[in-house]
Amino acid sequence: METTLANSVINKIKDINLKPSSSANIDTGERALSFLGGTYLLYKSLKLITNRPLLALEGVAASGLLIYRGATGVCPVYRALDIDTTDPQAIQISEIPNS
DSSP: HHHHHHHHHHHHHHHHOOOOOOOOOSSSSHHHHHHHHHHHHHHHHTTTTTOOOOHHHHHHHHHHHHHHHHHHOOOHHHHHHOOOOOSOOOOOOOOOOOO
């Protein structure tokens, strides 16, 4: 029973594709903040592992996603919402006339 469960989990992990499937869709600043935020969250979560293990594991999972987002530049949520922040939109600046 345990061997079957272990093999099932191992096969599911092998099926996970961590390589980015497409080009980056987040800007360099967002990537840096995601990576730094993920590493800080990982640090804080690992400090909690003995006192509050469930909360710590949730933090580790979230930090892994942030670190992945920062390292690859691919955000699956942005991809689903069709958002791309690598190409900033044109900003029109106009001067307000003095009255």
